[in-house]
Amino acid sequence: MRANLSVLGLVAGATMLLPGAASAACESITLGAAISLTGKYATNGIHTQNGYEFAIQKIKDAGGIKVDGKCYNFDVIYYDDESKGDRAATLAERLINQDKVQYMLGPYSSGMTKAIAPVTEKYKIPMIEAEGASRSLFNKGYKYLFAVLSTSEQYLASAIALAAEKAIASGKDPSSVKVAVAVENDPFSLDIRAGVLEDAKRFGMKAVIDEKLPRDLADMSAILTKVKLLKPDVLLVSGHSKGAATAVRQIDEQNVKVSMIGITHCEAADVTGKFGAAANDILCPTQWAETLTYEDPIFGTAENFNSEVKAKYDAYANRAVPYQLAQASAAIYVFKDAFERAGSLDKEAVRDAIAATDLKTFYGNVKFSDAGNNIAKPMVLRQIQDGKYNVVAPSDFASHQVNWPRG
Amino acid sequence: MEQFVSNFGLLLEFPVVNLKIVLDGIMIGALFALAAYGLALVWGVMNVKNLAQGDFVIGGGYICWWLTQMGVPALIGVPVAFILMAGIGWIIYILIIRPILDRDLFTTLLATFGLAIIMAQLLNLLFGSDTQSVDLGYDTLYFVDGFIDVPIAKLLGVLMAGVLALGVILFMKFSRMGQAIRATAQDARAARVLGINTDKVYAFTWSLNAAICGAAGAIIVMVWVIQPFYGITHSVRAFVIVTAAGLGNLPGVIAAGLGIGVLEQYGAHIFGIGYQQAIAVILLLLVLIYRLSQQRRVRQSLR
Numbered sequence: 001m002r003a004n005l006s007v008l009g010l011v012a013g014a015t016m017l018l019p020g021a022a023s024a025a026c027e028s029i030t031l032g033a034a035i036s037l038t039g040k041y042a043t044n045g046i047h048t049q050n051g052y053e054f055a056i057q058k059i060k061d062a063g064g065i066k067v068d069g070k071c072y073n074f075d076v077i078y079y080d081d082e083s084k085g086d087r088a089a090t091l092a093e094r095l096i097n098q099d100k101v102q103y104m105l106g107p108y109s110s111g112m113t114k115a116i117a118p119v120t121e122k123y124k125i126p127m128i129e130a131e132g133a134s135r136s137l138f139n140k141g142y143k144y145l146f147a148v149l150s151t152s153e154q155y156l157a158s159a160i161a162l163a164a165e166k167a168i169a170s171g172k173d174p175s176s177v178k179v180a181v182a183v184e185n186d187p188f189s190l191d192i193r194a195g196v197l198e199d200a201k202r203f204g205m206k207a208v209i210d211e212k213l214p215r216d217l218a219d220m221s222a223i224l225t226k227v228k229l230l231k232p233d234v235l236l237v238s239g240h241s242k243g244a245a246t247a248v249r250q251i252d253e254q255n256v257k258v259s260m261i262g263i264t265h266c267e268a269a270d271v272t273g274k275f276g277a278a279a280n281d282i283l284c285p286t287q288w289a290e291t292l293t294y295e296d297p298i299f300g301t302a303e304n305f306n307s308e309v310k311a312k313y314d315a316y317a318n319r320a321v322p323y324q325l326a327q328a329s330a331a332i333y334v335f336k337d338a339f340e341r342a343g344s345l346d347k348e349a350v351r352d353a354i355a356a357t358d359l360k361t362f363y364g365n366v367k368f369s370d371a372g373n374n375i376a377k378p379m380v381l382r383q384i385q386d387g388k389y390n391v392v393a394p395s396d397f398a399s400h401q402v403n404w405p406r407g
Numbered sequence: 408m409e410q411f412v413s414n415f416g417l418l419l420e421f422p423v424v425n426l427k428i429v430l431d432g433i434m435i436g437a438l439f440a441l442a443a444y445g446l447a448l449v450w451g452v453m454n455v456k457n458l459a460q461g462d463f464v465i466g467g468g469y470i471c472w473w474l475t476q477m478g479v480p481a482l483i484g485v486p487v488a489f490i491l492m493a494g495i496g497w498i499i500y501i502l503i504i505r506p507i508l509d510r511d512l513f514t515t516l517l518a519t520f521g522l523a524i525i526m527a528q529l530l531n532l533l534f535g536s537d538t539q540s541v542d543l544g545y546d547t548l549y550f551v552d553g554f555i556d557v558p559i560a561k562l563l564g565v566l567m568a569g570v571l572a573l574g575v576i577l578f579m580k581f582s583r584m585g586q587a588i589r590a591t592a593q594d595a596r597a598a599r600v601l602g603i604n605t606d607k608v609y610a611f612t613w614s615l616n617a618a619i620c621g622a623a624g625a626i627i628v629m630v631w632v633i634q635p636f637y638g639i640t641h642s643v644r645a646f647v648i649v650t651a652a653g654l655g656n657l658p659g660v661i662a663a664g665l666g667i668g669v670l671e672q673y674g675a676h677i678f679g680i681g682y683q684q685a686i687a688v689i690l691l692l693l694v695l696i697y698r699l700s701q702q703r704r705v706r707q708s709l710r
Contacts, residue, residue, distance in 0.1 A: 214680065216639070216640050249631075
């Protein structure tokens, strides 16, 4: 009875909000999302929204979602959290209490997800998120939170392994490698730092620079000056899109020579488009690359997904499709799969179906641990080579040799 | 703590670093000084503390960036940003500032704060939230074994800032409008009695401020990066500089601007870049404490 009521509510809500949007043959399943459409995370917030919308359209074109013999399509109620955590939590409450949303999509960034997760948990609303990678999300015992992406401590850790590999190849001990880390002061970037330092410690490497970047970063010349003095072998920077743009610009300007430079969010910041050759040989971790050999029946191959997104959205015509978009699409696909396996719209049944997910997607395999993070997909490291992103690590996926040393 | 000591040690071990930090600081400070001078102007003449100062800067930056996207050479962007922002500033004056000029401090702060939010969101809607920057494609000059780098673009930026500052100084000193502005700043009522149209003066001052900020922003986009929400950082620095230098003291504003640029770089080097902005704010606190104690001595402050 309760399930029936909620379905009625959902349908009514959806038709009221988006008259004519639902196709005639199929009913609607309404998902809720509070994402950063303005504020400092807006760039990636918009990538996320595009990813959700692209997947919803693709699933609609492929005949919708079949639940217990009936056909459905997804509808999403979006709110703008302005890149503020407290706002995100308020909006999650509003989605659940006022809009009567029964299933949630994640926001952008670990910080926002951290703000929303306690709310969805309180109301037992299953949430599949695609943009919150902080491992602190997965040690709280959340039962209704699922993430399709790899956790953040893995982002740049592979760069450390690669540096060790290169040290051995050039006849040096890995423990002689000096590491410089500069990360923004937010949960996601701090995890990256933790992962890097942990791996560096395993190899006995020394972190000669370990600094936190301010949130509104426009200048990191002080750190780069130190890099020039202390001459580390590896420089790793994580500061979302603005950090990537600032780092690439100033590394070039100050003529900083480091054998290996790794920066997160290269694609999202479009460093190749903005700075051209200055971005060459920089390593960029990615959750996903269009050259990977993943495939599924809705989106086809990773390459196919890439070209279709480029064709649909002009914004990506001349740049790499960011992985933030791909994983948002993957989250929708996981929801579709879970609804179909659950065979019901009851949120508890859907939650259990999500937990049991074992799905091959264009984005990689998805299988959740008890904590809700995806344990079936590795992180990939790409290098910008002549303006192109080529996969160089891990070796199972590498299509190109890494250029080392840089510069 | 250990890190602070070793960072400090680096300064002594490699003296050339000091030169580099000072140079970087001056190049950055010169741009802060521009926006700060504009603030000193509206503060001194109109008694409006403009919280949207930084957003005018970013607005000018986006004008320049947008022009380069249209294929216009970036250097043209500086005068265009100056002129366009003057126009935008004038409209803002008519719509928002004039109605609240006679109100109290709180109202003007609230109004300009609202203006700052509106401008940031408008820029976000118009241009997107991506971090943008204009690459002039000029070389970088290297000195001392490539240790000191002076990008020609930055040098050009400082030069343009200098020319602009000089132009404003000359204008204020010798033109009729400049004299009228100074007269109004000294005593608005007396100026009115002597036939100066103070409303016109206010409108002009406000536009001039927006124009200076616009030009500063156009230079900033060529040497740094901008984002719709970066306005606040420039506002904070402008306030610190003006408070430190005092109103109506142009050489003071320039000196304070350069000084804060250098101190921030030192702070970033020793305490870590995360504290770069904190240095500016701590400095503001120290200046305020010093000013207060000074005023107490001559019994100018209320207890």
